[in-house]
Amino acid sequence: MAQYWVITSQASRRQKAARLLSNVRILHMKNSEKFDSKKKDIIERIRYIEDAIIKGNEYLETGKHANWQGFRPFFTDKVRDGKLLPPHKDWVKNVFIPNHKKALRKAEEKLEKLN
Numbered sequence: 001m002a003q004y005w006v007i008t009s010q011a012s013r014r015q016k017a018a019r020l021l022s023n024v025r026i027l028h029m030k031n032s033e034k035f036d037s038k039k040k041d042i043i044e045r046i047r048y049i050e051d052a053i054i055k056g057n058e059y060l061e062t063g064k065h066a067n068w069q070g071f072r073p074f075f076t077d078k079v080r081d082g083k084l085l086p087p088h089k090d091w092v093k094n095v096f097i098p099n100h101k102k103a104l105r106k107a108e109e110k111l112e113k114l115n
Contacts, residue, residue: 042111049104056097060089071096 055065065071066086078085087096 039114046107049100053100056092
């Protein structure tokens with residue numbers, strides 16, 4: 001019975017090695033797909049951030065996009081005489097745009113690391 005155990009363990013080692021190699025190939029293929037999806041997600045994020053920066057600049061110049069969802073406050077809207085107030089231009093200039101530029105820089109760095 002001991003000899004039988006040795007033979008089966010050697011055979012199972014070969015089978016395990018073969019399975020391991022096939023799993024490594026599958027994982028490599030899946031990882032490359034993951035990198036592609038990660039790149040795709042980061043590129044989408046970059047587009048969204050660039051669009052937000054453009055809308056912020058347009059708001060500062062012309063007042064356009066005052067009711068855009070990206071400018072909405074987290075908790076409560078500012079209301080005066082029953083009307084919703086647009087975001088303060090100083091907030092857009094000093095907080096919104098710099099934060100989005102920083103996020104854009106970080107997203108671009110992550111994309112470079114994946115390449």
